Structure formats: structure tokens, C-alpha cells
Amino acid sequence: MHIRPVPSSRHALRLDLSSSIGAWFRMLLMGVAVLLSGCGGGSGGFSFVGAGPGVTPPDTPTVQPPSGFSYAMTSATYELGQPIVPNRPSASGGTVERYTIEPALPAGLVIDGTTGVISGTPTVLAASTVYTVTAGNAGGTATARVVVEVRQSPAAPAGLSYRELAPVYTVGQGIAANAPSSSGGPITGYGIAPALPAGLSLDALTGVISGTPTATAAAADYVVTGTNTAGSATVTLRLTVQPALAAPASVSYDTPAALYVTTEPIVPNTAQVTGGPASSFTIAPALPAGLSINAATGAVTGTPGAIQSQATYTVTASNAAGSAQTQLKISVTARGNWTAAAPIPVARHYSAAVKLANGKVLLVGGIGGTGYTGAADLYDPATDTWTTLPQMLAARADSSATLLADGRVLVAGGDSSNSASQASAELYDPVANTWTATGSMSVARTRHSASLLPNGKVLAIGGYQTATQYSQTAELYDPATGTWSLMATPLSTPRAQHGAQLLAGGSAVLLIGGIGGPSGAAHQLTSAELFPVNDSGSTTLVAGTVPAGNIYISALLADGSVLASTDGSTTALRFDPSGLAFTASTIASSIKRVLPTMTVLADGRVLLAGGAGLATAEIYNPDVDTWTAAASMSNARSRATAILLNDGSVLVISGDSGSGDLTSVERFTP
Template sequence: MVTAENAAGSTTARVDIEVRQTPAMPAGLTYRETAVVYTVGEAIAPNAPASSGGPIATYTIAPTLPAGLSLDAQTGVVSGTPTAVTAQTSHTVTGTNAAGSTDVALHITVKAALVAPASLVYSAPKVLYVATEAIVPNAAQTTGGPVTTFTVAPALPAGLSLNAQTGAITGTPAAPQSLAAYTVTAVNAAGSVQAQVQIATTARGSWAPATTIAPARHYFALTRLNDGKVLATGGYTAGGVTSSAALYDPATGTWAPTASMLAARNGHTATLLLDGRVLVAGGSDTARNGVLLTEIFDPVANTWTATGSIAEPREWHSAARLPNGKVLIVGGHTSQPTLNFSQTAELYDPAVGTWTTAATPLTTPRSQHAMELLPGGNAVLVIGGVNRNGFVTTAEVFSVDGTSTTSMPIGIQGNLFRSVMLADGSVLTLADGSTTALRFQPATSTWTTSTFAATRALPTLTTLADGRVLLAGGGNLNTAEVFHPDFDVWTTASPMATGRRAASAVLLNDGRVLTVGGFSGSGEVDASETYLP
């Protein structure tokens, strides 16, 4: 008994004391983590033991811990920073006191230090998809450390998604869109790496019928006026060459006759002047006589007025309105009284209503060629065509002031060439009888090629509002294809209802393409159709 007291009183308590010969043996040794994976260079969270039974006096371990790790002999705590990769190893920790010992196995692996992803590439870094059609998954490939997650900015086009674990781009794009860049970021705890994917989405488009044009015709001209209406002039009909003209109103989708030209003609040009009037030049009549008379249509007054005549007859020539408002015509041919191919150019001045023949002729006479005004407005590119010797296999850069011309070879030939100007200032051209298209870069005077699917005779070629190009018809085909300047590739478009060649086409203000007339195996085509990109 133990008694405690002071002046005021006392209290007692009983204490039972047992004295043994030796301490109790430790039992039940455990660790917070018994199977762990550490990383070289990363300090570990101290791994402390717990036990039951008698207190442990000392701890030992066998085999030795991986390099950089240590066991505290008094506390049994495993700590440190591993310095070398080690395969999984079983280490036995033994806790000991005077009465005995107990042990536990620790399974330790040391993996290599985490490194940041080193590179990220996509199987298709620049790709064109088709709206409403499932894409081939675009896979990501990385080097360096393993990637934890992938992200993309800005958001991918509607219908496409990025797999956050694999980085793959999959899905079905919902709508067309222009080429845009998307940055994909691959991340892990050690860092990140980025790659850019460029994506554009096209569409097959669709065709809708418009009212027929009367009379049905081919080898005629279409000109979009400033108010958005479209003027059709002349052409070849079942009754021969016509002087008739008609206006198409996109708002109503209908054709209405307008005042007839002063002269019947086909194979002519019709050029919109700066003041909104239309200059018609060249062509031939039913007897294949060349038409020297040029005339101007005033859409406000609905009248045709004669203006200065060209110096020589020419049909299937080319025309371009220059930045100063003048009109340049180049080449062409006449059939009567003999077949003759022109080597000259003429310049029309609307201010005085007269034509002036350029001082410098073309290097090569040519007709049924293509022509585009080059950036800067100082020269035109004249491409291909035919002459008395057959197909013309050259192009010329002809100065609009008629003082010089430079000839160069081209890689295609055909009976008739078509061309359009692209948004970057390059020129796309193609010829009958070939599936190769050429693209001319004015800055370097170089040509590149692309290949479309079908051989076409007298097709239409029209630049769309978004910079793509529609190729339609030709021969008796009703098929169509679209050129994508960002990729130099062609894709299949929806077909027209009517197969045709020698039709005319024009881009409307609302982005549709109006395709009119033409010729089929059974005669002139009166059908009009509009293409919605």
C-alpha cells in the first residue's frame, strides 16, 4: 500500500508490482506500406513501423535497402531518396529485444525518374475531313516520359473530340469550316510538350433546280451584275447563234428576257465594267463570221449601245478588267474567210469608247486558252490553248500595257483551258482531256500539279466564296469535284441532275454557284441548277 498525507489528512492506493527475469518478446511487426514503388531522385515519405508485445530495442534489414534509402536502427523508420533503379526486392526487417525478435517483409521497387514528354507528333498533322462522314482516327505518338493527359485548344470542330488518355482525334465533323490550327498539349508531372494539328472540313454540297433558260444555249457568257442578278448573253441554240439575253434573279430563282444584243454571237466575252455596265466583245455569228462590233449593256436602262469596234475578229479569246477600269482582250481565232489564230491583244478604254492594239504581240498565236489578271494588276497569265500547229504547250506573262511578254512551258495540253484565281494570288488551270491541274505561283513563276478524278471536256470551273474551287460537268458528265487550295487535293462533290458540257457558271452573292445551259448528247440544255457548297 502507498499512503500519501499532509496536515489535513491522507489517502492510500494499492500498487501491484511484478518483477520478471526478462522483457516480453516483440510481436506483430507491421509497416504503413509493405509493397511500394519509389522513383529515382524523389524523396520518399518516411515509412514507419508499428508493433505489439515487448518494446523493440533495435531494427535490422536484409538484404540492404536500395541505394539512397536507410533504416533507422532505433525507430525502424525507412527514409531517404533512392538514387538507382532497382527491380522489386523483398527486404526483411527484424525487430529485436532481449526476449526475442519478430520480422516483416517489405517489397520495394525503384523506378526510373519521371521525365517530361520529349516530342508529340500526329499521324496526320494537316488534314481535310468531310462533314457528316466519320474520320480515320488521327493518332498521337510521343517520345520521352509517359503522358498523363492530353488537352487541346481551341476546341476541335463540332463533332470531333480528343481522347484525354491517348491523344487520338476521332469523331464525325458536323459542318464545313476553313483551315484552322489546333494546339495539343501532352502533360505529365515532369513537364509538357505541344504539337499543332491543322484541320479543315469540306462538304459534298448539294444541287437544286432553277428555272430553265430560253432558248437553251451553249457557248454563251454569264456575268454577275452589281445588284446580284446574272446576265446571260448570246450563245449557240438549236436555231443557230442568238442575240437574245436574259436576266436571272437569285431572289426569285427565275429567268426573265431582257433587251437583245445588237449582234448575234457566240464564243464572245462579257466583262463587267467599273460603272456596272457590261462590255460584250468578239464572238462569231451562225455563219462563223467574226463579229467586230462591240456593245455595252446598261442594266438600269435595259439597253444595248454600240461602242468602238475591235481591230480584228476573234472568238474564244480571253478578257480581263484591269484595276484602272480598262478591258484587255487577248488572242482568239476566226473561221471566215479562213481559219486564223490571233497573236494580238487589244485594250478598251470605257472613258472614250475605243480600242487600242498592244504594241507587243503574244509569243504564240492561241485561242481557247485561259487567262487571269495577276496580283498587282500589271500583267496577265495566258495559258495553253490551240493554234494552227495544234495544242499550245506554253503560257505567257503578258504585260497589260502591251510592252512585253515572257513565255514558259507547261506540263499539260488540251483543246480548251479553264482557269480561276485563288485567294493567295496563285492561278489554278486545267485542260480538256487531262486529269492534271496546274497551279502557278506568280512570286516564283513555278508550277505545281494536282490530280482530279474524271477527264472532262468543256467543264465549268468556279471559285467558291470560301476559296475552294468547283469543277462541274464536261463531256456528258453530271459529276462534280472540289479543289482545296490549302491541301492541293480534289474531293468528290454531289452530282448535278443534268450532264452537260459547254455550260456557263457564275458565283452568286449568297455563295451558291449558278450553272446554266450547255450541250449534251441530245442537244442544247435549258436546265439551270444552283450548287450550295
């Protein structure tokens, strides 16, 4: 065997063992290595290298080395022939197992190798000398300097100080012992003035202050005097005893349910705590990306980076006595942005649009510069191009357009000229790129509603037949036969230009507002009703009234509720199917939008864009029932057509700028 020291601050030893050494001898060497591991300074430790087959380093737990090692008297002047006041060490970290000192102490003085206490009676004079004490354990070592001088005559104490000079204590909580340190002659007794606060005491021999305060005490100065036969030294402590710590009773926030906007710094949401003061705050789960909580104050700050629906976070405010919790709700929306898309070949308004099964958008009919048109165009989002398709069999505006289950598109009704409604319908086949006639409705309908039912049939409801005659009927289209059948159930009142949504489950269509009433007496309706898909014979009126308006638009939300608005009001409505009731919310712009577009986004929010003379847009956040401003379009437009694309963007097509129809098309990215 040979032992080869490896250079290291740890003075670790590496043992190279020949594989020929017997197993008993290898075990003996491992024992030696363990003993040697504590010999050096620093953090200690050892390693085995090349120990040979079958030898595994012992699995020993990590030992924390000593730290924060010092003596009560860092510089002591002793009197020849007089017993000294024991100089006691203190250390943190791992437990000290042994103490050594270099060089040797003056004759008569000794260090206890187990406790580190320096004691005895000096028998020779000694000049002031620095002694290095090493405290060690299996994990490593720490050192402290002690200056010792032995004189013929006694020396007065000097340099009296305490570990904590201005501590703040708490009623009912035991304090960490506050020990003194000094230089000069050793102190043989301690005194303090005035008396310490109730529950605290000063050890007259060691000077240590300890105890558990029992009453509050305002900040005050206390003078500690350390004496010996040669003189004294003083130090002033400033002590405070604060009331017993109480746990936080409650925690709340300025904004308990917050809606933030991506890329926009939030207004700091600050916490208020009752009861005892909180020393720390935590939150679970983690806040949205870009937001953080101040662990000391609980304030939530930052700039959110991504959209998210409302989520609930639990905030815990704590101190040593306990904690309190509250829930914080946070949702994040965005303004979005608009980009120009390829212009449409024929500028027009009151068109109908359908997204085909392949993701392309079919736009049909409308009113343009040459009047009512049968134009059909196809938009490809992938290439941002329009393709002109064969024209419809009839020019029509304000018709319905419904994507059937087999991929064809049913276009029904609409005006062929001013207030001249038609009953005809036709089918577009995307595969053959052709239009073919199909069965006509029983009556002419314009601005009616058309809903694709779960069974693949299409339910057309209401609409106007002439400028003063409105329909009170509904009929059902069967794609298998290409025919319409009149429903037996009448509406409660004739209506057109109403909002309509097939409710979740497909059992009823909600009809909201619009224009209607008896022939010649049409007016803006303030009623809503549920039309039974099973044609049970009567509709169900929804209790209460809705704001009057010329045209209602609506959208089905992810939770099954329905959002609706009209050009006659600044208030949007939300219908709850479970309670058969409406609630209202004020749109962000607080202005009446005349003929805007309404589109449900892929993330469940709703985009309301444009209106007569308006390029602005806003977003409805259904999880918090709140409207927020969105980025504005490049052009003011009303009577436009909007469709949600497969990539989550919204295509807003053409429309009326107020001074004419637009060829421009814009694309909204949420």
C-alpha cells in the same frame, strides 16, 4: 444583444446587433464571433446579419479544414501498467490547430491537444471502447475513430498494413513516406526482408519507409514484420523502382498537316514520343469545333463541324522531367450539296454569264436547239426565278461578257454561226433594260479572253477568227468613248481557248495554253506568257511547258496565284507570280474533265464541276494544295456556265448532257 443559432451543417452563428450598441462593444462582439467560429464540426465559418449601420464583417482569408484524418493504430490493445507505443495521427488538408477526444481515455492515457499523439501508461483495465478524436482549425473539423482496450496481459499485433501496398518509385525522386497502420497490441519494432532497394530505408521504431531510390529494381515482394512481446504481424509489399524519368525528346504525328471534311469522323491522328514517356498532352489554340485531343495519349479525334483554312496548333507533350513540342497543321473542307434551281427558259451551251451589281445573273447567247441564239435571261437568286430579257442585237456563242464599272455589261465577239466569228460588240444597260451597239473590235474574235482593268477599260486578247486562223493581237476597249484600240504588243504565238487571268496589281495578264499557231497549222499549245497591260512591246514567256489541251480554264486565287486546268490532262496547274513558275497537283477524280466549270468560292476554295458525261464535282483547297471530292450534281453536264452568287452559293446553268442541251439549273452550297 441576443445570440441566435442558425441551423446549418457548419453550425454558423448569426449575430443580430442593435444599432444603439456602442462601437467598442460591436468590435468586442466581432472578436467573440471569430472565436466561436471554430466551435462546430464540418467546415466552420460564420456570418453577420443585421449588425447595424457602419458594421462590416471582417475580411478574413478562407482556411481549409483538415481532411483525411486517421491514426496509425485504429484499434489498439494495451497492457496494464506498461508504457504504450505513441499512437500518431496523420491528416491532409488544412493544418490542424487542436485535437480533442470523447469520451475521456482510460486513466493513464492522454492525448496531446496540439499534436494529437496518444501516449502514456494505462493504470486501469478498460473494455474495448470507441473513442472519437476531433481535429480542428479555423476552417472546420475532421474526425477519426480509435478503439482502445486495456488488458492484464499483452496482446500481439494484428492487421498490419501500409498506405501503399504496391508502390512504383522512380530513381532519383524522393518518395512520399509510406506509413504503416495496425490493430491489436502496439508494435514495438519493425523489420523487413529482403533488404529494401538502394536508397530506401525502414524506420525500425515507426515502420515508415522513406528515402530516395538510387538504382532500378524489378517488382519484388518485401515482407514487413511488426513485433511486440506478445507476438508479431506481417504484411507483404510489392515494390518497383523504375529508371529515372527523362523528359520527352520529341513528339510527332502520323499526319502533321491534316485536311479533314466536315461531318465526317476523322481517322485518329496519333502522337509518337521519343525520349521519356509523356504523361500529358496539351494543345494551343483550341482545336476546330468537333475535334479534341486526348490528354493522356495525345491522339486527335472527332468530327469537324465547320470549314476553316489551314491553322497551326502547338502540341506539348509533358512529364515531370520536362516537355517537347511540335506543330500540327489542320484545315477543314466540306463536300457541299446541290439543290435544283428554276430551269432556264432556253436550253443552251457556250453561253456567257455576268453577275450584275444587284446580285442578279445575266445569261446571254449560246447554242441551243434552234442554233446560235441572241437570247438574254435574268436570274434572281432571291426568288429563284428567270426573266426573259430583250434579245441581243446579234446572235452569238462563245463571246466574252464583262461587267463594267458603271454597271453596264459589254458583250464582244463570239460565233454567229459555226466557225463564223464576229467583231461586233454591244452593251446591256440593266437600268434601261436595253441593248445598244458599241464600237467593233479591229478583228473578229471567238473564245478570246476579256479582262477588266483597274482603269475601267477592257483588254481583249487572242481568239480565233476562223476555224484555222488565230489571233496574235490584243485590243483595248474604252467605255468612255465606246471604241477599241489595237495594242502594239503581239502575243508570242497566235492563241485562242486559252486560260487568262489579270494578275494582282493589274500589270499583266497571264495567258495559258489553248489552241494556236500559224494559220493552217493550229495545234494544242504548251506555252504560257505574260501580256503587259502597259503595252510595252513584248510579252514574257513563262519558263517550262504546260500540259497540252483543247481548252484551258483558270481562276485567280486569294493569294494572287492562278489555278488552271485543261481537258487534256488530269493535272491542275498553279502559277506563282513571285517565282514566275507553275506547280502541278492531281485532281481528285484523276480523270480528264472535258469542258467543266471552274468557280472560286467565297471562302477561297475552288469548285470544279461536271465535264462531258460527268455529274461529279471536286474542290481545290489552295491552303494545302489538295483536291477533295465534292457532292455530285443531279445531271451530267459539260459546256455549262457557272457564276458565284452573293450568298456564296454557285449557280451552274444549262449545258450539254451528252444527249442534248439541258434546261436544268443547279445550285451548289459549299
